[in-house]
Amino acid sequence: MKSILKITIFFLCATISAQQADYKQDSTQLREIYTASLTKGKSYAWLNYLSNRIGGRLAGSEADKKAVAWGKAELEKLGLDKVWLQPVTVPHWVRGEKEEARIETNHGKFKVDICALGGSIATPKEGLLAEIIEVKSLAEVDSLGDKVKGKIVFFNRAMPAEKIETFRAYGASVDQRYSGARVAGKYGAVGAIVRSMSLKIDNYPHTGVMSYGDNTENEKIPTAAISTNGAELLSTFLKGKGKIQTKFYFKQSCQNLPDAQSSNVIGEIKGSEFPNEIIVVGGHLDSWDLGDGSHDDGAGIVQSMEVLRLFKELKIRPKRTLRVVLFANEENGLGGGKAYAASVEKNNEKHIVALESDAGGFTPRGFGFTCNDENFEHIQQWKPLFEPYNIHIFARGGGGADIGPLKKDDNVLLGLRPDSQRYFDFHHSAADVFEAVHKRELELGAATMTSIIYLFDKYGIK
Amino acid sequence: MKSILKITIFFLCATISAQQADYKQDSTQLREIYTASLTKGKSYAWLNYLSNRIGGRLAGSEADKKAVAWGKAELEKLGLDKVWLQPVTVPHWVRGEKEEARIETNHGKFKVDICALGGSIATPKEGLLAEIIEVKSLAEVDSLGDKVKGKIVFFNRAMPAEKIETFRAYGASVDQRYSGARVAGKYGAVGAIVRSMSLKIDNYPHTGVMSYGDNTENEKIPTAAISTNGAELLSTFLKGKGKIQTKFYFKQSCQNLPDAQSSNVIGEIKGSEFPNEIIVVGGHLDSWDLGDGSHDDGAGIVQSMEVLRLFKELKIRPKRTLRVVLFANEENGLGGGKAYAASVEKNNEKHIVALESDAGGFTPRGFGFTCNDENFEHIQQWKPLFEPYNIHIFARGGGGADIGPLKKDDNVLLGLRPDSQRYFDFHHSAADVFEAVHKRELELGAATMTSIIYLFDKYGIK
Numbered sequence: 055m056k057s058i059l060k061i062t063i064f065f066l067c068a069t070i071s072a073q074q075a076d077y078k079q080d081s082t083q084l085r086e087i088y089t090a091s092l093t094k095g096k097s098y099a100w101l102n103y104l105s106n107r108i109g110g111r112l113a114g115s116e117a118d119k120k121a122v123a124w125g126k127a128e129l130e131k132l133g134l135d136k137v138w139l140q141p142v143t144v145p146h147w148v149r150g151e152k153e154e155a156r157i158e159t160n161h162g163k164f165k166v167d168i169c170a171l172g173g174s175i176a177t178p179k180e181g182l183l184a185e186i187i188e189v190k191s192l193a194e195v196d197s198l199g200d201k202v203k204g205k206i207v208f209f210n211r212a213m214p215a216e217k218i219e220t221f222r223a224y225g226a227s228v229d230q231r232y233s234g235a236r237v238a239g240k241y242g243a244v245g246a247i248v249r250s251m252s253l254k255i256d257n258y259p260h261t262g263v264m265s266y267g268d269n270t271e272n273e274k275i276p277t278a279a280i281s282t283n284g285a286e287l288l289s290t291f292l293k294g295k296g297k298i299q300t301k302f303y304f305k306q307s308c309q310n311l312p313d314a315q316s317s318n319v320i321g322e323i324k325g326s327e328f329p330n331e332i333i334v335v336g337g338h339l340d341s342w343d344l345g346d347g348s349h350d351d352g353a354g355i356v357q358s359m360e361v362l363r364l365f366k367e368l369k370i371r372p373k374r375t376l377r378v379v380l381f382a383n384e385e386n387g388l389g390g391g392k393a394y395a396a397s398v399e400k401n402n403e404k405h406i407v408a409l410e411s412d413a414g415g416f417t418p419r420g421f422g423f424t425c426n427d428e429n430f431e432h433i434q435q436w437k438p439l440f441e442p443y444n445i446h447i448f449a450r451g452g453g454g455a456d457i458g459p460l461k462k463d464d465n466v467l468l469g470l471r472p473d474s475q476r477y478f479d480f481h482h483s484a485a486d487v488f489e490a491v492h493k494r495e496l497e498l499g500a501a502t503m504t505s506i507i508y509l510f511d512k513y514g515i516k
Numbered sequence: 517m518k519s520i521l522k523i524t525i526f527f528l529c530a531t532i533s534a535q536q537a538d539y540k541q542d543s544t545q546l547r548e549i550y551t552a553s554l555t556k557g558k559s560y561a562w563l564n565y566l567s568n569r570i571g572g573r574l575a576g577s578e579a580d581k582k583a584v585a586w587g588k589a590e591l592e593k594l595g596l597d598k599v600w601l602q603p604v605t606v607p608h609w610v611r612g613e614k615e616e617a618r619i620e621t622n623h624g625k626f627k628v629d630i631c632a633l634g635g636s637i638a639t640p641k642e643g644l645l646a647e648i649i650e651v652k653s654l655a656e657v658d659s660l661g662d663k664v665k666g667k668i669v670f671f672n673r674a675m676p677a678e679k680i681e682t683f684r685a686y687g688a689s690v691d692q693r694y695s696g697a698r699v700a701g702k703y704g705a706v707g708a709i710v711r712s713m714s715l716k717i718d719n720y721p722h723t724g725v726m727s728y729g730d731n732t733e734n735e736k737i738p739t740a741a742i743s744t745n746g747a748e749l750l751s752t753f754l755k756g757k758g759k760i761q762t763k764f765y766f767k768q769s770c771q772n773l774p775d776a777q778s779s780n781v782i783g784e785i786k787g788s789e790f791p792n793e794i795i796v797v798g799g800h801l802d803s804w805d806l807g808d809g810s811h812d813d814g815a816g817i818v819q820s821m822e823v824l825r826l827f828k829e830l831k832i833r834p835k836r837t838l839r840v841v842l843f844a845n846e847e848n849g850l851g852g853g854k855a856y857a858a859s860v861e862k863n864n865e866k867h868i869v870a871l872e873s874d875a876g877g878f879t880p881r882g883f884g885f886t887c888n889d890e891n892f893e894h895i896q897q898w899k900p901l902f903e904p905y906n907i908h909i910f911a912r913g914g915g916g917a918d919i920g921p922l923k924k925d926d927n928v929l930l931g932l933r934p935d936s937q938r939y940f941d942f943h944h945s946a947a948d949v950f951e952a953v954h955k956r957e958l959e960l961g962a963a964t965m966t967s968i969i970y971l972f973d974k975y976g977i978k
Contacts, residue, residue, distance in 0.1 A: 089678040215956070216551040218905055253956065417879070417935050419906060443680055444881060444935075446908035473879050473906075473935065475956045494677070494715065494937045 080439055080512070083370070084505045088443060090364055091501035098493045100128065100356040101415070105346040105488035112172075112343040113383035114146030114314030121339050122317045125355070125380045129321035132363050136324075139317040142393040144383040146314040147172055149343055150307030153278060155247075157288055158183065158301045164291075166284030168247070169259040169344060169483075170276070170308040171231060172386045173266070177245070177276045181305030182206070184244050188292050192229055192237045203242035206302050208292070209234045210249045210285050213478065220474040221413070224251055224481075228262070235277035236267045246277040247302065249285040251478060257281045258483040261342050263386045278304055316340070318390045319380040323362060325511075327373040333510055334377045334408040335361045335503060338384030338456055345486030349477065352488075353415025353496055355380055357470075360500035361507055372511045374406070381456040384412070388455055395459030407466045407510045410454025411503060414480070415496040416472035420445050421506065422452020425466040428516040433466070436509050445502055447471050466515050470503055542901055542974070545832070546967045550905060552826055553963035560955045562590065562818040563877070567808040567950035574634075574805040575845035576608030576776030583801050584779045587817070587842045591783035594825050598786075601779040604855040606845040608776040609634055611805055612769030615740060617709075619750055620645065620763045626753075628746030630709065631721040631806060631945075632738070632770040633693060634848045635728070639707070639738045643767030644668070646706050650754050654691055654699045665704035668764050670754075671696045672711045672747050675940065682936040683875070686713055686943075690724070697739035698729045708739040709764065711747040713940060719743045720945040723804050725848045740766055778802070780852045781842040785824060787973075789835040795972055796839045796870040797823045797965060800846030800918055807948030811939065814950075815877025815958055817842055819932075822962035823969055834973045836868070843918040846874070850917055857921030869928045869972045872916025873965060876942070877958040878934035882907050883968060884914020887928040890978040895928070898971050907964055909933050928977050932965055 091097070108124060111117040122139065129137045155168040170176075187202060189195055190211040195202060209230035213223040228251055235246040250260035259279045266274045280288065291300045319339065325331060337354025341347020358378045365372060382390030398405060409421075420440075423430060430450065437448050453467035461467055472495070480486040553559070570586060573579040584601065591599045617630040632638075648668040651657055657669060671692035675685040690713055697708040712722035721741045728736045742750065753762045781801065787793060799816025803809020820840045827834060844852030860867060871883075882902075885892060892912065899910050915929035923929055934957070942948040 088680065092677045215554045218550065218960075220956075417937050444909070447906070475879050475960070476954055479954075492938055492941075494682075498680075498937070 084439055086368055087364055087504045088501040091497045095497045096363055097356040097360040097496050097500045101352050104352050105348045109346045110343040111341050113144035113316055113340045118316055118340055122319055125319035132366055134321040134323055137321040142316050142318055142382040142389045143313050144316045144389045145387045146311040153306040155304040157291055158303055159291055160299045167257050167259050167281040168278040169261045170278050170306040171264040172261055173264050174277045174308055175274055176307045177305050181303055182245050183301055183303040186302040192233055195237045199241055202238055205243055206245040207238035207243045208247045210289055213253050215253055220478050231262050232264055235264055235275050236269055239269050239273040239275040245275050248279050250279045250282050252282055254479045255282045257283050258485050260483040262482045316382040318382050318394050322375055322377040323372055325374040326371050329375050330404055331374040332377055332403055332405045333374050334379055336379035336381055337411050339380040340383050340385055342385055342482045344484040348488045348491045349414040349480050349486050351412045354411035357411045357500040357503055361504045364504045374511050384456050391456035391459050405460050406515050408457035408460045409468050410457045411470040412454045414472050414477040415491040417495045418472050418499040418502040420447025420471050421468045422449050422471055423468045424453045429466050432516045546901055548830055549966045550963040553959045557959045558825055559818040559822040559958050559962045563814050566814050567810045571808045572805040573803050575606035575778055575802045580778055580802055584781055587781035594828055596783040596785055599783040604778050604780055604844040604851045605775050606778045606851045607849045608773040615768040617766040619753055620765055621753055622761045629719050629721050629743040630740040630766055631723045632740050632768040633726040634723055635726050636739045636770055637736055638769045639767050643765055644707050645763055645765040648764040657699045661703055664700055667705055668707040669700035669705045670709045672751055675715050677715055682940050693724050694726055697726055697737050698731055701731050701735040701737040707737050710741050712741045712744050714744055716941045717744045719745050720947050722945040724944045778844040780844050780856050784837055784839040785834055787836040788833050791837050792866055793836040794839055794865055794867045795836050796841055798841035798843055799873050801842040802845050802847055804847055804944045806946040810950045810953045811876040811942050811948050813874045816873035819873045819962040819965055823966045826966045836973050846918050853918035853921050867922050868977050870919035870922045871930050872919045873932040874916045876934050876939040877953040879957045880934050880961040880964040882909025882933050883930045884911050884933055885930045886915045891928050894978045
């Protein structure tokens with residue numbers, strides 16, 4: 055009995071001391087990763103090139119093609135085991151001429167800033183002038199029914215400022231942008247104007263994808279986002295009803311062209327022990343066209359590239375296969391994510407982990423995980439390793455649009471969670487430019503991603 | 517025995533359920549505080565006024581006087597129980613004309629951006645031209661000794677980018693600014709140029725206080741900060757030694773005038789149960805002169821004012837006396853903090869808690885506490901209440917320069933810890949302007965401060 059106890063204690067101690075050794079080694083490795091990213095990282099210089107030399111890169115555009123070529127060329131410089139392109143068919147929507155809009159009242163005309171929503175049709179060439187009616191929700195349009203006929207519907211429910219995570223405020227409001235024109239069109243409205251998805255009051259209109267659902271051609275109406283300043287002004291005029299007659303004029307020449315070709319850009323380091331277990335890290339290479347897409351999602355692209363670069367630079371030989379994917383066409387179709395998942399199915403590849411960065415290049419706060427309970431518990435053990443880097447959020451729920459189709463019962467999807475406060479100041483607008491990204495914040499994000507990938511590679515999943 | 521057990525269990529259950537009720541009530545209260553700050557807060561509008569209508573407010577300046585009058589007037593509008601000014605004698609240093617500087621080489625002259633350090637003397641009227649020698653530390657000057665005689669010493673040790681908290685990177689470098697001229701002056705150097713305390717490479721020089729210590733008048737030499745871009749350029753020229761002859765020219769007309777008068781601005785709400793237990797919240801009203809002092813420390817000022825305003829608006833009647841102090845002259849003398857502490861001593865007031873916000877108006881991450889073990893443990897209980905607001909850091913070590921003199925063995929000093937990544941881009945430079953402060957980040961800070969003050973007021977300290 056005594057000897058069994060002794061043996062048990064021996065193995066227990068051996069286990070604990072092995073765990074301690076692992077902890078120490080991991081802690082040292084993370085410190086090296088953060089130091090390398092902050093002192094000789096490449097993410098910021100890459101972002102500078104992507105943003106300032108290539109710029110906004112909507113799916114199907116010339117810049118989209120340039121971005122694909124650039125991504126492939128840069129990955130090829132890293133000495134990975136393999137770099138390739140995966141063809142993706144993408145929608146090809148173009149904005150056309152810069153949009154025009156004004157509030158027309160019996161007290162004068164007032165220019166406001168708008169931008170067509172992605173997927174919208176154009177107005178008539180001469181523009182569209184009509185009465186405008188303000189609503190706060192899709193349901194309100196349903197209740198107004200025929201009363202919106204012949205009018206422009208103005209969706210003006212602001213993002214709720216009391217939400218701490220701005221993504222929740224966005225989620226609580228974006229139905230207006232995505233479905234406003236669809237619902238208003240059903241009732242015979244002639245246009246839909248949507249308050250920009252931003253918590254800041256300024257003159258930037260914010261674009262984004264919309265859908266006509268199964269509306270008939272007749273029920274498809276042009277739709278645009280108005281800046282928050284413009285929305286406030288328009289709403290003020292509309293409150294003066296009776297004394298002030300208010301109409302709205304807008305003109306846009308956007309169009310949906312035939313589908314185009316783009317590519318996912320993929321690079322990998324073959325795993326030394328379990329090459330068939332694949333770990334993916336990625337962001338999306340396409341962006342909207344108004345800014346240069348630095349936060350959305352240039353940041354996620356260069357951080358994902360930096361993960362593999364840091365493995366090479368720090369000579370960390372992965373046990374499992376690490377793959378970086380620069381996904382095509384997240385913004386208006388998700389063609390890249392779907393094409394990648396289809397190839398995974400076809401080739402019967404086993405993806406154990408997929409990490410996406412698509413929430414801006416801000417100070418990283420942690421991760422959101424979509425996985426089973428066992429893995430969630432497994433991952434929580436690593437939390438203390440991240441404390442020195444002020445990474446505290448290891449929460450449930452997360453991933454990303456591009457990696458979503460990779461979900462299996464037993465794998466782990468995760469998304470980087472940067473600080474969200476400033477994101478919607480820039481998102482999908484002309485304000486999303488290189489200068490809005492902070493070098494250290496971007497680099498901390500890249501280091502945080504590299505660190506968790508290092509741990510997933512070393513310990514696998516349950 | 518059985519009945520004793522029953523009674524014990526009864527009281528235990530009663531205690532637990534009372535604790536649960538408290539937790540629920542506190543949780544609701546914090547939610548109300550955050551919502552009020554984010555949806556109808558006053559901090560941002562206050563900061564707009566202080567930054568854009570009053571601007572940079574160096575101790576003893578006209579703007580400093582205006583800021584005092586503004587602070588008092590605004591506090592008086594809040595319906596506090598008492599608002600008063602406390603006289604403070606402050607140093608009166610003035611910058612004079614805009615500084616000029618250039619690198620003079622046999623290949624041409626190159627203008628660079630500098631600013632005099634606070635407390636520095638002027639150069640001769642015509643400026644100062646001399647050979648310049650680069651060093652990385654004070655110790656290196658000691659080892660060079662007489663070799664710096666007649667020369668300008670260029671302190672060029674960069675802030676270490678690998679530190680996660682930028683305040684630590686600052687702490688590791690700022691001895692060059694504070695003591696560079698003192699040490700170089702001892703060995704007969706004629707000037708000291710210091711690389712700006714910033715992790716960003718740009719053209720902003722960053723000022724800040726310096727000291728001649730006990731140097732004789734002869735050993736006092738003019739000193740200025742050079743922008744990081746300027747420092748890099750200068751260092752590159754100096755590396756070309758032999759081929760390139762490099763001298764440095766600078767001209768500044770700053771001077772130390774006789775002491776001036778300023779004031780601490782103080783407002784309080786009398787405690788309903790323990791009026792003699794005082795809880796202080798504050799920041800410093802003075803700032804450097806190059807920007808408008810929005811982050812340093814306009815943010816801390818308006819957040820501190822917001823704490824008392826939110827108590828009034830939400831009709832939270834404090835049990836203890838809450839006091840807001842807008843401290844004078846933190847930047848170059850700490851006159852305000854010292855005068856306040858002296859009055860506390862004199863009036864035999866009991867300060868149980870003092871909270872300072874002086875680390876910029878960025879997303880709050882938590883607090884640093886200086887207190888005994890018992891209180892540190894007591895405070896940790898509140899941590900879960902802050903989780904929904906992404907406040908995770910409840911660390912040891914913290915407070916602030918102004919509240920430092922209030923430390924007792926049994927009280928609690930604490931400092932708000934905002935995200936530190938961007939702070940030194942702005943600190944003490946012309947880049948520290950209103951536009952650099954994000955509305956929501958500022959408001960989250962104010963709510964976080966109000967929440968912890970609410971808890972300190974409700975539960976007291978151990």
